[in-house]
Amino acid sequence: MSETIWIKNGRIIDPKNDRDESGDLFIADGKIVDRPSKDSLDKATLIDAKGLIVCPGLVDLHVHFRVPGQTHKETMLTGTQAAAAGGFTSVVCMPNTNPPADTAGTIQFIKDAVGREALVNVFPTGCITVGSDGERLAPTGSLRDAGIVAISDGGRCVQNNGLMRRAVEYAHMFGIPVIDHCQDYSLSADGVMNEGFMSTKLGLRGSPTEAEDIMVSRNVILSAKTGARIHLQHITSKNAIDIIRRAKSRGVNITAEATPHHMSFSDTEVGGFDTSFKMNPPLRSKADRIAILEALVDGSIDCIATGHAPHTDYEKDMEFDNAPFGVIGLETALGTALDQLYHSKRLSLSDTLSLLTNRPSEILQLNKGDLSPGADGDVVVLDPDREWTPNSDSFHSKSTNSPWIGRTLKGKAVTTIVSGKLIFENGEILP
Amino acid sequence: MATSGMPWNRKDLISIEELTADEILTVFKTAQAFKKILNRRTAKTPALRGKTVVNLFFENSTRTRVAFEMAATKLSADVMSLDMKTSSTSKGETLRDTVENIRALAADIIVIRHSSPGTAAYIARVLDIPVLNAGDGAHEHPTQALLDCYTLHEKFGGLQGLKIAILGDILYSRVARSNIWAMTKLGAEVTVVGPATLVPKEFEQLGVTVSHDLKSALADKDAIMLLRIQHERQNVSAFPSLNEYTRMFGLNKTRLSWLKKNAVIMHPGPINRGVEIDSDLADSSQSVILDQVTNGLATRMAALYLCSGGNAESLVKS
Numbered sequence: 001m002s003e004t005i006w007i008k009n010g011r012i013i014d015p016k017n018d019r020d021e022s023g024d025l026f027i028a029d030g031k032i033v034d035r036p037s038k039d040s041l042d043k044a045t046l047i048d049a050k051g052l053i054v055c056p057g058l059v060d061l062h063v064h065f066r067v068p069g070q071t072h073k074e075t076m077l078t079g080t081q082a083a084a085a086g087g088f089t090s091v092v093c094m095p096n097t098n099p100p101a102d103t104a105g106t107i108q109f110i111k112d113a114v115g116r117e118a119l120v121n122v123f124p125t126g127c128i129t130v131g132s133d134g135e136r137l138a139p140t141g142s143l144r145d146a147g148i149v150a151i152s153d154g155g156r157c158v159q160n161n162g163l164m165r166r167a168v169e170y171a172h173m174f175g176i177p178v179i180d181h182c183q184d185y186s187l188s189a190d191g192v193m194n195e196g197f198m199s200t201k202l203g204l205r206g207s208p209t210e211a212e213d214i215m216v217s218r219n220v221i222l223s224a225k226t227g228a229r230i231h232l233q234h235i236t237s238k239n240a241i242d243i244i245r246r247a248k249s250r251g252v253n254i255t256a257e258a259t260p261h262h263m264s265f266s267d268t269e270v271g272g273f274d275t276s277f278k279m280n281p282p283l284r285s286k287a288d289r290i291a292i293l294e295a296l297v298d299g300s301i302d303c304i305a306t307g308h309a310p311h312t313d314y315e316k317d318m319e320f321d322n323a324p325f326g327v328i329g330l331e332t333a334l335g336t337a338l339d340q341l342y343h344s345k346r347l348s349l350s351d352t353l354s355l356l357t358n359r360p361s362e363i364l365q366l367n368k369g370d371l372s373p374g375a376d377g378d379v380v381v382l383d384p385d386r387e388w389t390p391n392s393d394s395f396h397s398k399s400t401n402s403p404w405i406g407r408t409l410k411g412k413a414v415t416t417i418v419s420g421k422l423i424f425e426n427g428e429i430l431p
Numbered sequence: 432m433a434t435s436g437m438p439w440n441r442k443d444l445i446s447i448e449e450l451t452a453d454e455i456l457t458v459f460k461t462a463q464a465f466k467k468i469l470n471r472r473t474a475k476t477p478a479l480r481g482k483t484v485v486n487l488f489f490e491n492s493t494r495t496r497v498a499f500e501m502a503a504t505k506l507s508a509d510v511m512s513l514d515m516k517t518s519s520t521s522k523g524e525t526l527r528d529t530v531e532n533i534r535a536l537a538a539d540i541i542v543i544r545h546s547s548p549g550t551a552a553y554i555a556r557v558l559d560i561p562v563l564n565a566g567d568g569a570h571e572h573p574t575q576a577l578l579d580c581y582t583l584h585e586k587f588g589g590l591q592g593l594k595i596a597i598l599g600d601i602l603y604s605r606v607a608r609s610n611i612w613a614m615t616k617l618g619a620e621v622t623v624v625g626p627a628t629l630v631p632k633e634f635e636q637l638g639v640t641v642s643h644d645l646k647s648a649l650a651d652k653d654a655i656m657l658l659r660i661q662h663e664r665q666n667v668s669a670f671p672s673l674n675e676y677t678r679m680f681g682l683n684k685t686r687l688s689w690l691k692k693n694a695v696i697m698h699p700g701p702i703n704r705g706v707e708i709d710s711d712l713a714d715s716s717q718s719v720i721l722d723q724v725t726n727g728l729a730t731r732m733a734a735l736y737l738c739s740g741g742n743a744e745s746l747v748k749s
Contacts, residue, residue: 196633197633197636200602200631200633200634200636200637201448201608201633201636201637202548202549202570203548203567203568203569203570203571203605203608204548204549204568204569204570205569272552273548273549273552273553314525317525317527318525318526318527319526319545319547319549319550319553320547320548320549320550320553321546321547321548321568322526322547
């Protein structure tokens, strides 16, 4: 049976409702409530949040949970444990599974795994094209009926502009947003890091920012034409940000996300050929990194998403060219976001948390990131000042491919509650 | 232990970037001592007797592989060269497992060539034995730069103030990168020249001049190093055709006259005669191309010797 939770003496920050005050928060029967009955209060589970922040559970629009087909990297259980440990109560998982999630049957398989194993809310997405091959449209309507919240070709980008136009128009008919990984393959070619001085020095093949800029432009143009919502994943380029900023000022229906790693690092990190810094899009120049932070401050980039991409040790322990792209991020995102935006005094605590709660939720209309009465009882209690240093044993994810190992972060989730149920407390997933 | 006069405390030779000018000069002095030994009637030294050198070549090579084999042989080491394109890595074994297995078979020194930048550094971190980089993608080819600069060092008595042009495919060239590091550390002024698509301006940050104008780039140079156009590393065409390349950037008699009068012509090989260089220039008196090859033996002996703990000072004295 659902329990009543009484979170006492915290500083409640609910960015969606402009609320920032000390007080108590109550959850009963899985929902936020104003004040439960005296009877249920007597039996309530008490959480002392003195000195801590109480805010909506974090929302991540971009994770790869590897179900089905690559469960040696992550499972629905380990992925959602990582989410809970990082303070995330809702995640949107990408369809680049094996097989890719391009049929209602595969979506049902994913939902079954969610039903059996997931500790947090998991929203599936389906493919834009069959097999994410960029050739033929996947059945968006059937995928919607099966329960997707958006379509995306996962780590891939539809190169054919005519096909992308049709995909966007067709999905718009169902009110399904299109999520795109913006990358022109003729420009990125077989690049493994950012094109620039570092790639020149290291002799690694470079992928230029223009590969992103051109596809961002393409998507702006198609969104403007159709009115459809296109969400731009992991924006990394200063020029792309400029394109987004100008499109938004004209009212184009695009949104964009930035990742904690692109916010935190630049391509100089690749100097030691450390594959923990190999991701796609790659880490860019310092100027690009600063532009990302500025775009998060001025709203040109709408939210933070981790791009959580687990790979095993033995897959990443490889010559640089042959290692897979991607890093995990669910358990470090809060600390890095607070470091880069709040502790560095670029944004208030509430505005920083907004990028991880109501704003991502609004992009895909997930109805999360809200502490008003009647909202889902998804809450995180966090300590914005707690310093911690991840090591390879810190993670609940099945994989440990994190560039933050050995680096001190400031900010950590203390308690995570999903639908009124305590699932994570003081470093432990609760049984 | 190396003394302050001839420093060398490295188990590996991975890049020129990490070497000091003094370390490079230590290699030169050691190479010079070995060159004397090579000129003796019994051109062999017991320096590495009982050690096994394993050459792991994941990419094609003739010159470098043979030079390393020969160098190890002249040092009395046992040597074996493995063509890794047909090895267990093609059966799905990771590179780490492959090299750990070879280490477990009592290899004492690994020489590795691989198409991926950073691979030699990666293997050097994995293994506790000396690892010598024989070329890692477009990153570095340190022994090539050592032999090139040693050749210039012999010819000119040092590189301080020398004006050198490197012409050709710079972007995809590990030879260019290693030579840029070595030449600039030794005090030379380096200009890299070639088509804009193969000579990006980012190279300026390595302390060289970037040029796309052959005439001004060659003016007043003491040496020109030509690089082969590496078709195998270019996935999209960076210039229209080899014919056009030759017309725009190939070295011919007229263009040779733009350099200093007795400027030397260098080429790391393999040469594409008639493409980057007119055939007769490759064989001319200004060419030091075969001197480079010969010096490649002595410098690789020096590299193997120093990385396995050999004492440069005592060798030079003996």
